Amino acid sequence: MNGEFLFNYSNSMNTEIGDFGISISDIDNELEKATSCIQNLRDKEENGELGFLDVLKDNLDNYEELKEYSKNFENLLIIGIGGSNLGLRASESAILGSLTSRYDKPKIHYMDNSDPEKTNYILKKLDLENTLVFVISKSGNTIETLANFFVVRNLMKKKNFNWTKNIVSITHDGELKKLTEKEKYIHFDVPKNVGGRFSVLSSVGLAPMACAQINIKKLTDGAKLMEKSCKLENIFKNPALMNSFIHYMMYNRGKKVSVMMPYIERLRSFGMWYGQLWAESLGKNGFGQTPVTAVGATSQHSQLQLYVDGPKDKIVTFLSVKKFKCDLEIEYEYESAFKGYKMSEIINSELVGTENSLKFHNVPTVKIVLDELNEITLGKLFLMYEMQTAISGEIYGINAFDQPAVEHGKKIAHEFLTKNRSRGMSNELHSKNHVILSK
Numbered sequence: 001m002n003g004e005f006l007f008n009y010s011n012s013m014n015t016e017i018g019d020f021g022i023s024i025s026d027i028d029n030e031l032e033k034a035t036s037c038i039q040n041l042r043d044k045e046e047n048g049e050l051g052f053l054d055v056l057k058d059n060l061d062n063y064e065e066l067k068e069y070s071k072n073f074e075n076l077l078i079i080g081i082g083g084s085n086l087g088l089r090a091s092e093s094a095i096l097g098s099l100t101s102r103y104d105k106p107k108i109h110y111m112d113n114s115d116p117e118k119t120n121y122i123l124k125k126l127d128l129e130n131t132l133v134f135v136i137s138k139s140g141n142t143i144e145t146l147a148n149f150f151v152v153r154n155l156m157k158k159k160n161f162n163w164t165k166n167i168v169s170i171t172h173d174g175e176l177k178k179l180t181e182k183e184k185y186i187h188f189d190v191p192k193n194v195g196g197r198f199s200v201l202s203s204v205g206l207a208p209m210a211c212a213q214i215n216i217k218k219l220t221d222g223a224k225l226m227e228k229s230c231k232l233e234n235i236f237k238n239p240a241l242m243n244s245f246i247h248y249m250m251y252n253r254g255k256k257v258s259v260m261m262p263y264i265e266r267l268r269s270f271g272m273w274y275g276q277l278w279a280e281s282l283g284k285n286g287f288g289q290t291p292v293t294a295v296g297a298t299s300q301h302s303q304l305q306l307y308v309d310g311p312k313d314k315i316v317t318f319l320s321v322k323k324f325k326c327d328l329e330i331e332y333e334y335e336s337a338f339k340g341y342k343m344s345e346i347i348n349s350e351l352v353g354t355e356n357s358l359k360f361h362n363v364p365t366v367k368i369v370l371d372e373l374n375e376i377t378l379g380k381l382f383l384m385y386e387m388q389t390a391i392s393g394e395i396y397g398i399n400a401f402d403q404p405a406v407e408h409g410k411k412i413a414h415e416f417l418t419k420n421r422s423r424g425m426s427n428e429l430h431s432k433n434h435v436i437l438s439k
């Protein structure tokens with residue numbers, strides 16, 4: 001399994017085309033700050049504040065028994081939201097891919113929203129007796145997760161089987177922790193110092209991944225290799241440090257949008273995971289670079305016009321692989337510009353076209369090139385971006401590990417739910433004077 005991982009930032013640097021990027025002297029001016037960021041994080045780690053690094057020391061044997069147990073089930077049902085869902089989704093898509101045959105592996109279903117249609121659709125497909133249910137919530141109080149779990153739990157209770165043995169609870173606290181202890185579910189703790197969006201390499205991701213037959217040893221091995229690089233004080237040898245400063249300097253040059261654009265379908269969900277990590281960690285005190293999830297080549301046909309010729313407020317990240325899991329030759333009996341080529345040659349040529357068109361139009365880009373997408377390189381990707389986010393918090397003087405602003409909306413929702421039940425869906429917070437109703 002090849003773990004080669006290359007970070008290329010040349011298309012964010014000034015060239016003869018023009019001053020749209022960063023010069024080496026710009027980077028030289030930040031060397032002192034860069035070093036202190038790494039030193040500050042070293043202190044934070046020693047103080048137990050970087051749980052996402054501590055979990056790399058965990059004993060993976062903890063998951064072996066569960067992995068064997070899960071082979072008794074045909075389905076895995078993942079009930080969780082945000083950081084309790086996105087990392088696993090990104091991993092399943094990247095490693096197993098919805099595109100590969102999974103006849104020898106359990107089918108994974110995700111309940112990650114409070115949409116009754118989605119929950120109902122999944123339940124209609126599931127034989128709950130043959131399903132291992134993961135209910136994942138670090139706080140143990142997330143309403144969407146509890147709502148879905150209570151619906152599933154109630155259906156299981158109505159069937160005549162020992163349903164509590166079908167449940168794996170991954171939580172640290174709250175109502176779910178109490179219920180877990182009361183009903184004696186299989187339980188994994190989420191360490192208090194591991195934030196949800198940083199928890200993919202903790203039990204939150206690794207327990208269900210082990211059951212999905214993802215090689216969690218290789219995944220964490222990749223993360224540990226990247227950890228070593230991302231702790232180097234030399235910015236020219238540390239991809240997370242360099243990319244943190246590139247995004248920081250670009251933000252100060254008006255690039256308020258960070259587009260994540262993998263040129264491989266299996267990393268489409270990675271973009272969603274990155275989106276939470278980048279937005280929720282750094283979107284504070286009026287600051288924040290908006291993450292946009294795209295996928296090449298598809299998004300060229302929907303978003304590229306804006307990236308190339310719209311406001312110069314973006315920095316684009318490409319993720320690409322040298323080798324796909326398979327390839328297809330285009331055979332065609334009539335004349336055509338691309339007959340005889342392989343699909344991989346087409347998508348790679350489109351990446352070259354997009355990258356150079358953006359460069360020509362003074363839009364900065366960076367690129368990560370993986371030899372192949374596997375557990376080692378995925379682990380490297382996760383860890384690089386976790387470290388990049390932590391470093392960026394140091395650069396901006398922001399606490400990258402909390403999310404106080406999300407609590408306000410939850411409080412309003414709870415009041416609305418409990419006080420307005422009899423009033424149907426009328427929403428008191430909107431003025432009735434600005435409503436356009438079309439019959």
Ligand SMILES: O=P(O)(O)OC[C@H]1O[C@H](O)[C@H](O)[C@@H](O)[C@@H]1O
Nearest residue numbers: 081082083084137138139142196
């Ligand atoms: O894991 P949980 O406690 O259920 O939290 C799930 C998600 O919801 C919270 O509101 C936070 O915004 C996220 O950072 C977190 O990942």
